[in-house]
Amino acid sequence: AQSVTQLGSHVSVSEGALVLLRCNYSSSVPPYLFWYVQYPNQGLQLLLKYTSAATLVKGINGFEAEFKKSETSFHLTKPSAHMSDAAEYFCAVSEDNQGGKLIFGQGTELSVKP
């Protein structure tokens, strides 16, 4: 069965610093992987998606993620944090044989200090 693990429920960075949010997955077939962002009391917005076309995926708001099969990882990065990046971030993987279902990680809350 697929699963997603996000290391660190809370991450705090200073404005302008590198953002690194970690995601490891398990899947018995080549995975489809997603990063979503959620601002307080709002729905989820897609940041980026891996579909095997390229291992480095660029998303919105300057975020990118690199798919590493050997490490079963799909970490999210941004070179320079902005105050507006403060939100909760979710990593998700498509289920192997259940159509469009997604398995979500527990989420990582990102705080950005001025």
Next chain:
Amino acid sequence: DGGITQSPKYLFRKEGQNVTLSCEQNLNHDAMYWYRQDPGQGLRLIYYSQIVNDFQKGDIAEGYSVSREKKESFPLTVTSAQKNPTAFYLCASSTTQGARGETQYFGPGTRLLVL
């Protein structure tokens, strides 16, 4: 302007009462989903529907019911059998029924509180 709408934004339930959360999409998507979000637990799938007049249980369906009579609508009823309904409920949709890797698009959510 296409999207997913959920209403109400806040909903209060009295003990023993059934309440219904609305989800409507004008994206012409086939598949729709209901998730429950609790702090520190991520999103858990309640029910999903890949086509009109058909739906399947997710991981935590007990105490919930749904219907899918129209393509654009997927209401969720929280029944009195759900003993701990306080949570943030999110509705989502995706384009193609049964396709792996389809992006899910989310509504703004409904927060359910128990009086």
